[in-house]
Amino acid sequence: MISWYKEYHIDDICILICEKNDLTSQEVEETEPMMKPYRNRSESWDYRSASALVYAIFNIYHIPLELYRETGEGRPFLAGGRGDISISHSGNFTALAFTSDSSKSIGIDIEEIERAFKKDVSRLADRFFSEEEYLAVRKSHAPILKFLELWTRKEALMKSLRIPLSRLLKEEKTVLSEWTAGRLVVKKLFEQDQFSDKVVGSLCYYEM
DSSP states (O other): OOOSSEEEEETTEEEEEEEOSHHHHHHHHHHGGGGTTTOOSOOSHHHHHHHHHHHHHHHHTTOOGGGEEEOTTOOEEEGGGOOEEEEEEETTEEEEEEEOOTTEEEEEEEEEHHHHTTSOHHHHHHHHSOHHHHHHHHHOSSHHHHHHHHHHHHHHHHHHHTOOGGGTSSOHHHHHHTOOSSEEEEEEESTTSTTTTTEEEEEEEEEO
16 A cells, blocks of 8 residues: 655654645545544645645554644644644655654754755855854855754754754754753754655754
8 A cells, every 4th residue: 555655763753744735635534534523723725735744644653633722823833742743844745753752852854855955055054144154055066955953953843942043053052052951962964865856854852
């Protein structure tokens, strides 16, 4: 049976990613309605595909759907401390990270590479990144990929550490040097993978 999503495991974290196509669209149509009592705020593809991935991960880990919750800002979580969950979407791609370890706080971020070709990444790096990161983008043989690597890292850190993105833009090193809440891990995703020419992604978690 061909799966509509790809599944990865990093440490004890499970990652699901799907790309919009006929197979995925059919699966979303069938499974997304199961989450409507718990996730029914938008009819966009981003939201509906994320709902289908939530349904898939809950089935993999045999988690009752009624344990799904969202904060006022829309961050997903599980009631009763049953673990942590993070969602990201970009263009035709949606990704979800899940851990059943209640001592971990996780964050995932993805960016579709094709969308970045429309942006001046050097200007954006100069505006939002530290001088060291800006120079890394400028000197890279693949500046778009380098920019996306740094950007997804910051977004994943923001979700995991639950702090404003603005604190991580130009001052990431300072923020991390002062972080004492627990062991912090950041990993790049989809390297040398079927998605490596389509998506850049980062996963972050810390153990409290």
